[in-house]
Amino acid sequence: xxxxxxxxxxxxxxxxxxxxxxxxxxxxxxxxxxxxxxxxxxxxxxxxxxxxxxxxxxxxxxxxxxxxxxxxxxxxxxxxxxxxxxxxxxxxxxxxxxxxxxxxxxxxxxxxxxxxxxxxxxxxxxxxxxxxxxxxxxxxxxxxxxxxxxxxxxxxxxxxxxxxxxxxxxxxxxxxxxxxxxxxxxxxxxxxxxxxxxxxxxxxxxxxxxxxxxxxxxxxxxxxxxxxxxxxxxxxxxxxxxxxxxxxxxxxxx
Amino acid sequence: xxxxxxxxxxxxxxxxxxxxxxxxxxxxxxxxxxxxxxxxxxxxxxxxxxxxxxxxxxxxxxxxxxxxxxxxxxxxxxxxxxxxxxxxxxxxxxxxxxxxxxxxxxxxxxxxxxxxxxxxxxxxxxxxxxxxxxxxxxxxxxxxxxxxxxxxxxxxxxxxxxxxxxxxxxxxxxxxxxxxxxxxxxxxxxxxxxxxxxxxxxxxxxxxxxxxxxxxxxxxxxxxxxxxxxxxxxxxxx
Numbered sequence: 001x002x003x004x005x006x007x008x009x010x011x012x013x014x015x016x017x018x019x020x021x022x023x024x025x026x027x028x029x030x031x032x033x034x035x036x037x038x039x040x041x042x043x044x045x046x047x048x049x050x051x052x053x054x055x056x057x058x059x060x061x062x063x064x065x066x067x068x069x070x071x072x073x074x075x076x077x078x079x080x081x082x083x084x085x086x087x088x089x090x091x092x093x094x095x096x097x098x099x100x101x102x103x104x105x106x107x108x109x110x111x112x113x114x115x116x117x118x119x120x121x122x123x124x125x126x127x128x129x130x131x132x133x134x135x136x137x138x139x140x141x142x143x144x145x146x147x148x149x150x151x152x153x154x155x156x157x158x159x160x161x162x163x164x165x166x167x168x169x170x171x172x173x174x175x176x177x178x179x180x181x182x183x184x185x186x187x188x189x190x191x192x193x194x195x196x197x198x199x200x201x202x203x204x205x206x207x208x209x210x211x212x213x214x215x216x217x218x219x220x221x222x223x224x225x226x227x228x229x230x231x232x233x234x235x236x237x238x239x240x241x242x243x244x245x246x247x248x249x250x251x252x253x254x
Numbered sequence: 255x256x257x258x259x260x261x262x263x264x265x266x267x268x269x270x271x272x273x274x275x276x277x278x279x280x281x282x283x284x285x286x287x288x289x290x291x292x293x294x295x296x297x298x299x300x301x302x303x304x305x306x307x308x309x310x311x312x313x314x315x316x317x318x319x320x321x322x323x324x325x326x327x328x329x330x331x332x333x334x335x336x337x338x339x340x341x342x343x344x345x346x347x348x349x350x351x352x353x354x355x356x357x358x359x360x361x362x363x364x365x366x367x368x369x370x371x372x373x374x375x376x377x378x379x380x381x382x383x384x385x386x387x388x389x390x391x392x393x394x395x396x397x398x399x400x401x402x403x404x405x406x407x408x409x410x411x412x413x414x415x416x417x418x419x420x421x422x423x424x425x426x427x428x429x430x431x432x433x434x435x436x437x438x439x440x441x442x443x444x445x446x447x448x449x450x451x452x453x454x455x456x457x458x459x460x461x462x463x464x465x466x467x468x469x470x471x472x473x474x475x476x477x478x479x480x481x482x483x484x485x486x487x488x489x490x491x492x
Contacts, residue, residue, distance in 0.1 A: 156337050157341060164333055164412060165329045173364065173366070179342070182343075
């Protein structure tokens with residue numbers, strides 16, 4: 001393989017930048033890395049054996065986590081579908097789509113965790129602000145994926161129905177939605193999986209679910225209970241991943 | 255009652271304002287006639303179809319598309335694009351019913367519940383093109399020839415006064431292409447005007463009365479299709 005002098009120079013500059021960035025963050029501070037590694041080993045040892053005595057309490061909170069994820073996804077999807085249509089240039093035109101995209105971009109700028117904090121401030125502690133946080137985040141994320149899917153619909157199919165004078169509502173119903181349905185469902189299931197993981201973290205800021213217990217166990221140095229919470233979350237996430245991928249495959253194969 | 259179903263006078267079109275893809279097109283198509291547009295790829299056939307179907311507006315010139323009683327409503331114009339424009343994830347029957355959209359109400363649109371009469375109507379046309387047994391199959395599971403038949407049935411259920419067919423059999427083998435064209439000729443009403451775009455001389459000669467020859471966005475000739483031979487269009491395709 002031949003590398004030109006110019007490309008060698010470019011790669012060298014790129015590597016130099018990466019090394020500088022790593023250095024400025026502390027990746028070459030050997031003392032600190034050694035100290036941290038030994039702390040990690042002590043922390044890992046403290047995690048075992050898991051304390052399964054808290055399973056009953058955690059099962060209720062994990063149910064709450066799933067409840068938040070499901071409701072947040074459904075609420076987000078309900079708003080994302082029409083917003084996705086409005087954001088698609090081939091459905092609503094350039095002007096409206098630009099406005100909707102601006103709004104959705106603003107929503108996406110704020111992560112789910114920050115949305116949850118905002119809603120905790122507004123509505124107080126518990127699963128309600130967490131669910132609202134997930135719903136708003138889902139709107140921003142799903143709408144973007146949906147308007148991209150609508151814009152990818154074959155232009156010739158759209159022209160074929162517009163040429164015969166079909167109304168915009170019928171065009172959406174008989175062309176845009178069926179042609180994008182695989183994407184719509186696939187992204188919806190992905191969003192649900194994502195929200196289950198996210199909702200576990202939202203408890204850290206008091207927005208309900210198993211995360212509330214996780215942060216409490218960390219603050220109280222009850223690491224063996226934390227292990228039980230992590231294992232339960234892992235088990236639930238794996239089951240949901242499996243079930244949703246089976247459902248998704250079934251839809252996609254159709 | 256006007257004699258011409260389609261009448262274009264001095265039509266120019268450009269998507270960007272320069273580099274015209276249609277240049278000063280004059281075209282008259284008599285009601286009930288079969289006309290072929292022939293020319294190589296990029297000669298402007300598809301753009302001309304989009305002008306006639308009112309998907310595009312000309313930069314200058316006039317376009318008149320008329321029914322026997324006035325301006326032709328869009329739902330009475332069958333349009334079959336090159337790739338057919340079928341909704342792949344819907345069934346053959348649902349695709350045909352899209353052609354009957356002007357007779358389907360709000361509830362039917364929202365819930366996909368079609369009036370029984372229209373469903374029977376659609377089945378009749380699917381039967382006419384020999385594909386009624388695949389009515390409930392999704393379009394993406396059908397072969398190329400079967401999709402062509404669905405596209406014809408969708409055009410026919412519109413009870414069209416004009417059918418525009420844009421190279422829609424060009425991807426088929428010659429035997430199937432002829433079979434489909436025979437079916438189209440047979441199924442269209444005698445007052446239905448048929449305009450086909452093709453680069454196949456045989457197809458133009460066998461399935462049209464008049465052939466309009468196009469090159470580089472301009473109309474370079476109009477002859478009786480029975481006079482069409484390779485010598486007459488050699489310059490156009492080189």
